[in-house]
Every structure is written in structure tokens, then in C-alpha cells.
Amino acid sequence: MKRILKLERIFISQYLKQLLEYKGDFVVGLLGFLLEQSLNILMIGIIFTQVPDLRGWDLQQVIFIYGFSLIPKGIDHLFFDNLWAVGQRLVRKGDFDKYMTRPINxxxxxxxxxxQVDAIGELLVGGLLLASSWNIIEWDILKIVLFIVVIPFATLIYTSLKIALSSLAFWMKQSGSLLYVFYQINSFAKYPATIYNDGIKFVISFVIPFAFTAYYPSKYFLTGEDPLFNIGIAIVISLLLLVGSLRIWKKGISAYESAGS
Structure with a gap:
């Protein structure tokens, strides 16, 4: 673990050096993300000018869920975004060879x-939204501890799904499009699952469980209801997804063939 953390620091250092060469690209990307999120939040505000609540959820509660959803997504984006490259090009072009020849897993x-430094925008917006709605929750020691605990497991759901889907490239040569389609479903996680029909709610809860990255944990913090399900099941699902995704990755690695000429 110490070696991995050392390598992580080295990679981050090298990336930041590259970033200094293209500061404009980073600034434009960050501003673009902030604009996108601002428009999404504005849309939520417009909706609430027309209706008093969404299936019993008021504006501040929806803002809390939206903000919470950006934290695990942002952490995954910040540290583990290279999985997209596996699905999109590394296997197809044979560039994955370098990962097989280095003395590291x-x-x-x-x-x-x-x-990915531009993920800081997600974390910044998410943090500001949580801060703006912080006072609507009756915080106690248990909620604070569970808030800290559930964030890494919610992040793990994103990362595990990306590992599993990017691994399909070892057989398909390219799984970026499939990964993109599945990943877009996370947009549903930014809002209360109860506003969707039963079919969509089931899919985002137990098939592609993005609802456990935001809605269910947020529901516990907002209402204090059923921590065993809202937090406990999120942890269980994240661990099951990790185990499953690692098995798929392992089988994919054994099937990997370098690109021919």
C-alpha cells in the first residue's frame, strides 16, 4: 500500500506538471462544468416555482440529494477516470501492453x-450544495460518522461499475460506448428515486444501483429512517460490485490479446 501511495503521488505530480502547460484547457473545462451544474440547479429551482414539492420532497431536500450525488461521483472522477481509456482505446489499440509489462498490478x-483535476468542479459544487442545505438535518454523532463512512462506499459503486464495464473491452476490444450508456444512468441518482415509476426505481436501485450513491444515504440523513437499509445496503452492494468487477477484470486480463499489425 505504501508503494502504491508513493506511485500515486508521482503520477499526480507529473499530471500537475502537464496541467501547467495547458492551463487554459483546464480553466475552460472547469468553467464548462460549473455552467452545466448551475443550469441544472436553476432548472430544479424553476420546477419548484411551479410545484410545492416533488412527491413529498421540498427544494432544500432535493438540493441536498443533488449535492450528495456529486461527492462520490467527483471522487471517482478525480482518481479513477483512466478506466474510460481501457474501454475506449487502450485495448483496441494494443496500448494496454504497457500495463502488462510493468512490475505492478x-x-x-x-x-x-x-x-482528473477538472473533477474538483464536481466536488466544489457538491460541497457548496451540501453546505447550503446542511441546517435542514438534525445531525448527531451517528449521522456524522455514517456520513463519513458511506462516501467511500458510494464512490466504490461508481468505480466497480466502471471496472466491470471497461473489462468487457478485453473481449469486445472496445466497450466505451456501452460504458457511456450505463454511466449516463447516474443522472437519475441526483433526484429522489420516488419521483420515478416503479420500473426505473428498481433499475437504479438493484440493477445499476446508482440510487445507493445518493438517494438512499441522503434519505437516512434527511429523515433518520432505516439506516440498516439506506446505509447498510449501500455498503453491501458496493462490496458485492467490487468482488464481481474484480472477477470480470481477472477473466478479461487472461483473455487479453495485444492488437495485431
């Missing part, structure tokens, strides 16, 4: 190789 190498 290929998955670990993939995970720590990049550091």
Missing part, C-alpha cells in the same frame, strides 16, 4: 495513472 496501474 495492471488494474492498480490503470487506476492511479491519471488524476
Amino acid at each position: 495492471p488494474l492498480v496501474y490503470v487506476l492511479i495513472e491519471t488524476f
Whole structure:
């Protein structure tokens, strides 16, 4: 673990050096993300000018859920975004060879190789939204502890799904499009799951469980209801997804063939 953390620091340092060469690109990307999130929040505000609540959820509660959803997504984006490259090009072009020839686990190498600074925008917006709605929750020691505990597991749901879907490229040569389609479903996680019909609610809860990255944990913090389900099941699902995704990755690695000429 100490070696991995050392390598992570080295990769981050090198990435920041590259960033200094293209500061304009970073600024434009960050501003673009902030604009996108601002428009989404504005849309939520417009909706609430027309209706008093969404299936019993008021504006501040929806803002809290939206803000919470950006934290695990932002952490995954910040540290583990290189999985997209596996699905999109590394396997197809044969560039994955370099990960197989280095004295480090290929998955670990993939995970720590990049550091997406533009994800700071997600974390910044998420933090501001949580701060703005912080006072609507009756905080106690248990809620504070569970808040700290559940964030890494919610992040793990994102990362595990990306590992599993990017691993399909070892057989398909390219799984970026499939990864993109599945990943877009996380947009549903930014809002209360109860506003959707039963079919969508089931899919985002137990098929592609993005609802456990935001809605269910937020529901506990907002209402104090059923921590065993809202927090406990989120932890269980994240661990099951991790185990499953690692098995798929391992089988994919054994099937990997370098691109021919």
C-alpha cells in the first residue's frame, strides 16, 4: 500500500506538471462544468416555482440529494477516470501492453495513472450544495460518522461499475460506448428515486444501483429512517460490485490479446 501511495503521488505530480502547460484547457473545462451544474440547479429551482414539492420532497431536500450525488461521483472522477481509456482505446489499440509489462498490478496501474483535476468542479459544487442545505438535518454523532463512512462506499459503486464495464473491452476490444450508456444512468441518482415509476426505481436501485450513491444515504440523513437499509445496503452492494468487477477484470486480463499489425 505504501508503494502504491508513493506511485500515486508521482503520477499526480507529473499530471500537475502537464496541467501547467495547458492551463487554459483546464480553466475552460472547469468553467464548462460549473455552467452545466448551475443550469441544472436553476432548472430544479424553476420546477419548484411551479410545484410545492416533488412527491413529498421540498427544494432544500432535493438540493441536498443533488449535492450528495456529486461527492462520490467527483471522487471517482478525480482518481479513477483512466478506466474510460481501457474501454475506449487502450485495448483496441494494443496500448494496454504497457500495463502488462510493468512490475505492478495492471488494474492498480490503470487506476492511479491519471488524476482528473477538472473533477474538483464536481466536488466544489457538491460541497457548496451540501453546505447550503446542511441546517435542514438534525445531525448527531451517528449521522456524522455514517456520513463519513458511506462516501467511500458510494464512490466504490461508481468505480466497480466502471471496472466491470471497461473489462468487457478485453473481449469486445472496445466497450466505451456501452460504458457511456450505463454511466449516463447516474443522472437519475441526483433526484429522489420516488419521483420515478416503479420500473426505473428498481433499475437504479438493484440493477445499476446508482440510487445507493445518493438517494438512499441522503434519505437516512434527511429523515433518520432505516439506516440498516439506506446505509447498510449501500455498503453491501458496493462490496458485492467490487468482488464481481474484480472477477470480470481477472477473466478479461487472461483473455487479453495485444492488437495485431
